[in-house]
Amino acid sequence: MSGYYLHAAELKAEKSITLSDYIAQANREAIHAGQPFGCAVVKRRMKGTADGYVVRDVGTDVRLVNRLRDMEEALQDVDYDRWSDLDTEHREAA
Template sequence: MANPSKSKGTAWESALVAYLRDHHNPATRRNVQMGRLDIGDIDGYYLHALEAKAEKTITLSDYIAQANREAINAGQPFGCAVVKRRMKGAADAYVVRDLATDVRLMNRFRDAEELLKEYKFDVWFEHDEHHREAA
């Protein structure tokens, strides 16, 4: 590949896909670029359009605006940017979203857990224990 920036971006997207396949969703894949109707770089991050960024100069506001636009295009409720940390791998990347998006996400989690707790307490309890141990 002649363009070093494109090579770096492709390598970052591939690293993210590999990590997400191992730890989140085996069906995760890179998306084909679609110009102004782009749907994010990676498909398979639950409920999100994911924009992968591996740049020397980090511009969070641009990344978040792009991720939010692409979430709309992808029909996903949330957008986020996954920003590469220098000299680190995928597990150490930053996941970035604006507070309004994060509050909507947390409200969705809260409401879903309250429903589960109300209707299937034993299932909720096991779920809660499992995820507390994982932290």
């Protein structure tokens, strides 16, 4: 799936949801695609895509959050004002 930064995404829209299979497949796809993270994008029945779920295993989520922390710290060191502006922007959007 293009447009999902740093991820290989396994897209699913099925009647029966099997997260463990989806995550295993997403992680294999991430390796093959050369992406650091795999995730499953699961569409809810009778709902639009935006109401679906993005699911990762805990190990992948920990690596993603640690990367985010490290990159934020690096940006703070290089350009604190830019980091502060982005932090404010994202907090206001939440």
